[in-house]
Amino acid sequence: MSGRQDEQTLHPPRPMNPSSSPIATITDPIVEVRDLNLYYAASQALRGISLDIPRKKVTALIGPSGCGKSTFIRCLNRMNDLIDHVRIEGEIKLDGQDIHDGSVDVIALRRRVGMVFQKWNPFPKSIYENVIYGLRVAGVKERALLDETVEKSLRRAALWDEVKDRLHQSAMGMSGGQMQRLCIARAIAVAPEIILMDEPCSALDPRSTSRIEELIRELQGEYTIIIVTHNMQQAARVSDFTAYFYLGSLIEYGLTKRIFTTPRRKETEDYITGRFG
Amino acid sequence: MPDLPPSGQSILRSARGSSHFLRETLGRYYATLCGDLIILLTVTMVAFITFKGLAAFTGPHPLSPLKFLFSSHWQPDAGPDEGGPQFGTLVFLLGSVSVSGLAVLLAAPLAIAASILISVIAPRAGENFFRPVLELFTGIPSVVYGWVGLSLLVPFIRNQFGGLGFSLLAGGLVLALMILPTITTLATDALQNLPGSLLEGSYALGATRWQTIHRILLPAARPRILIGVTLGMTRAFGEALAVQMVIGNSVRLPDSLLNPMSTITSVITMDMGNTVKGSAWNNALWSMSLLLLAITFGFIVIIKRLGPQDTKNGNHF
Numbered sequence: 001m002s003g004r005q006d007e008q009t010l011h012p013p014r015p016m017n018p019s020s021s022p023i024a025t026i027t028d029p030i031v032e033v034r035d036l037n038l039y040y041a042a043s044q045a046l047r048g049i050s051l052d053i054p055r056k057k058v059t060a061l062i063g064p065s066g067c068g069k070s071t072f073i074r075c076l077n078r079m080n081d082l083i084d085h086v087r088i089e090g091e092i093k094l095d096g097q098d099i100h101d102g103s104v105d106v107i108a109l110r111r112r113v114g115m116v117f118q119k120w121n122p123f124p125k126s127i128y129e130n131v132i133y134g135l136r137v138a139g140v141k142e143r144a145l146l147d148e149t150v151e152k153s154l155r156r157a158a159l160w161d162e163v164k165d166r167l168h169q170s171a172m173g174m175s176g177g178q179m180q181r182l183c184i185a186r187a188i189a190v191a192p193e194i195i196l197m198d199e200p201c202s203a204l205d206p207r208s209t210s211r212i213e214e215l216i217r218e219l220q221g222e223y224t225i226i227i228v229t230h231n232m233q234q235a236a237r238v239s240d241f242t243a244y245f246y247l248g249s250l251i252e253y254g255l256t257k258r259i260f261t262t263p264r265r266k267e268t269e270d271y272i273t274g275r276f277g
Numbered sequence: 278m279p280d281l282p283p284s285g286q287s288i289l290r291s292a293r294g295s296s297h298f299l300r301e302t303l304g305r306y307y308a309t310l311c312g313d314l315i316i317l318l319t320v321t322m323v324a325f326i327t328f329k330g331l332a333a334f335t336g337p338h339p340l341s342p343l344k345f346l347f348s349s350h351w352q353p354d355a356g357p358d359e360g361g362p363q364f365g366t367l368v369f370l371l372g373s374v375s376v377s378g379l380a381v382l383l384a385a386p387l388a389i390a391a392s393i394l395i396s397v398i399a400p401r402a403g404e405n406f407f408r409p410v411l412e413l414f415t416g417i418p419s420v421v422y423g424w425v426g427l428s429l430l431v432p433f434i435r436n437q438f439g440g441l442g443f444s445l446l447a448g449g450l451v452l453a454l455m456i457l458p459t460i461t462t463l464a465t466d467a468l469q470n471l472p473g474s475l476l477e478g479s480y481a482l483g484a485t486r487w488q489t490i491h492r493i494l495l496p497a498a499r500p501r502i503l504i505g506v507t508l509g510m511t512r513a514f515g516e517a518l519a520v521q522m523v524i525g526n527s528v529r530l531p532d533s534l535l536n537p538m539s540t541i542t543s544v545i546t547m548d549m550g551n552t553v554k555g556s557a558w559n560n561a562l563w564s565m566s567l568l569l570l571a572i573t574f575g576f577i578v579i580i581k582r583l584g585p586q587d588t589k590n591g592n593h594f
């Protein structure tokens with residue numbers, strides 16, 4: 001257990017007591033990551049990451065470009081399985097079960113851990129079919145259930161009023177912000193426990209961005225959300241916890257309020273104050 | 278090579294006085310000339326075929342266009358005592374349609390399956406092995422396909438199913454083999470050009486690979502796959518030599534897979550040497566060429582129709 005020392009300082013404090021000692025850990029985490037290393041062929045992209053993700057909170061991942069944020073969240077739904085030559089070491093537990101265990105069905109895992117991508121990627125299908133895609137591939141056929149899910153998910157994604165009259169038209173005719181909310185609705189429709197968002201607003205205008213931020217705030221408490229963002233204000237606005245990554249390592253992790261007011265590490269402070277470089 | 282001048286102003290000045298200017302101007306004239314030449318050649322050829330093709334319908338004994346298209350009575354050398362020559366091409370038209378239709382029916386599913394294999398399932402083997410092989414196959418001259426069909430396929434059909442072996446089936450199989458690489462290449466391009474985000478989006482929602490392929494990738498690539506299929510159809514429709522070698526060339530409606538028959542192209546190649554320039558028979562062959570041109574043009578229109586719609590979709594990704 002050579003990483004003990006690091007692990008303790010990097011674990012976030014107990015949510016109730018933001019200013020308490022760094023040794024305190026999150027009670028009842030939904031995801032526990034231990035000593036995670038990831039290699040793309042020979043180059044190491046993640047270095048000994050250990051952290052706990054709190055249940056039904058928003059956790060923001062920040063850090064300069066190329067530091068491994070996307071790589072990290074793609075580990076959580078095993079999207080990196082799709083890439084050749086990726087090697088993963090360490091342990092990722094979802095509700096206590098190792099997601100790399102042979103008994104874990106990766107399809108079932110991806111239903112529990114949904115994902116919203118940086119660039120919206122609706123399928124070239126109708127709005128309706130986009131939302132229920134996850135149910136369709138799971139074999140759900142009952143019309144009533146599908147209809148209900150479409151309405152519920154679109155309402156949840158704050159899109160229902162805008163599209164309720166054109167559910168059966170192609171999703172490709174929507175604005176970028178609408179398409180991104182559709183992708184959120186699509187992720188919500190399969191009732192995941194965790195939603196991973198990789199820079200969901202980086203290609204959106206300020207108005208659409210604030211709509212999505214509002215949405216994230218509304219969804220918290222119901223889902224565990226992990227969001228990658230380059231926007232410090234956004235991390236500060238929407239998240240409960242913040243993790244700062246640098247060159248594949250987790251530098252600092254804690255309550256967002258604490259990280260943004262009293263960062264413990266010089267690197268973190270430089271990055272969030274924009275003095276990075 | 279002179280050093281690059283620092284400002285836009287001096288670029289203009291030095292360009293005017295240098296070989297750069299000459300190259301630009303000459304190059305542009307040359308390209309324009311070639312372009313014009315191509316247009317001129319095409320227009321001339323279309324005009325020529327149209328002129329020759331319409332000759333049968335004019336003159337002292339005009340052929341009825343309706344009879345030409347819809348009569349199955351083809352007796353180009355019948356004497357006056359037999360009721361005079363008959364130039365109904367329905368038999369050949371239906372022959373062409375059925376042999377190229379059969380070829381597409383046989384080739385398209387295989388080609389699409391192969392393109393899925395190459396682009397999604399085994400991309401590395403696809404690029405290193407299947408692609409080069411496909412390109413090789415597209416380059417094989419049609420006479421080789423015909424020869425292989427004649428020496429392997431025709432005897433095989435004769436032994437297995439009886440009959441002559443020369444048949445619609447033989448023609449369809451040879452054509453299918455010929456257009457398989459074309460359709461596969463275009464379908465593979467269509468699938469490979471889809472944004473990877475579609476694939477990831479589908480997997481991220483818990484779809485399996487097969488679900489992703491048939492629910493997302495194939496529908497998204499469909500317009501371009503259809504272009505490939507239509508191009509294959511066009512090639513099959515216009516192919517003469519290989520078909521003529523194995524199809525048997527009897528004047529009969531395509532009533533069975535195992536019977537010999539004829540196509541527009543095969544009858545043109547068979548008969549063109551036997552006819553006298555300006556005779557009714559010769560004119561009828563020209564009219565069939567015109568018909569072939571018109572049908573090919575129709576296919577191109579279909580392809581163009583499919584095209585823009587596809588790019589419209591593509592722009593949204």
Ligand SMILES: Nc1ncnc2c1ncn2[C@@H]1O[C@H](COP(=O)(O)OP(=O)(O)OP(=O)(O)O)[C@@H](O)[C@H]1O
Nearest residue numbers: 040045063064065066067068069070071072083230
């Ligand atoms: N598929 C891949 N193959 C090889 N190397 C990769 C691959 N994806 C990412 N990397 C490398 O891994 C490192 C981490 O990349 P990652 O995309 O996780 O960074 P990021 O923090 O998300 O960056 P950004 O903020 O720019 O999105 C980078 O050095 C990157 O070049």
Ligand SMILES: [Mg+2]
Nearest residue numbers: 069070071198
């Ligand atoms: Mg990233």
